[in-house]
Amino acid sequence: MPRKPKMKNLSPAALDMIAARFRVLSDPSRLALLHALMEGERNVAQLVEHTGLSQANASKHLSQLAEAGFLARRKDGLFTWYGVADPGVFELCDLMCGSIARKLGRDLQEIA
Amino acid sequence: MPRKPKMKNLSPAALDMIAARFRVLSDPSRLALLHALMEGERNVAQLVEHTGLSQANASKHLSQLAEAGFLARRKDGLFTWYGVADPGVFELCDLMCGSIARKLGRDLQEIA
DNA sequence: TGACTATATTCCGACATAGTTATATAGTCA
């Protein structure tokens, strides 16, 4: 029987999936929408008001976030309410902020 | 004095920084390079061999990863050795994989 | 029913990005 590999191999398809989800988080407008939803569910008009995005633009970004599974939508009459479906997304952002802090610290060391 | 806000506000510049770093992780070729470096430092030729990327393409992706602070470069004669500068990048990938697993689980529930 | 409202979608132009090919840079060795 073949030797057990030291490290799990990631298939190209898996890499594509992971990359696609990172891409959803790689836009400041979408991050602003996520941030605006930390305190709880909001509808589109509220998010437009809060972020300054256009209605069409906000709607598109919200759809992408929901499609990726970070947000959940709930329709109530004319309104669509968006809320966080996977709180793990905030852990991701926190980790990224920590990574940025470490990098800035290292950059500072280089200069000093 | 002004009331202390419930939640820290993120400046547009901060959102841009975070988004830019997520963008670096949003490409399967770069994820493959990162994955190939989990076991330790490698030079460009080794990474080209391991990933199947072209030399020019690999070099560009490696530069981006180093620029973002995820990788460190070390030159030794003709060779350039790349290694992980911030292991936090693997935590980010692990978290993202967990998030994918949760989403797939939820999608499964919907069908069942 | 028809006017109105909230949200989603389509179309389009501007710009960014990934990959290839060719070339530049710089270190090694005869």
Added chain:
DNA sequence: TGACTATATAACTATGTCGGAATATAGTCA
């Protein structure tokens, strides 16, 4: 020195993405 090697960069093309304007879709209410 000159031939060779490893890596980086430039130029180009094809494709992807963002945002705006206009329009479509549905739900509400008179």
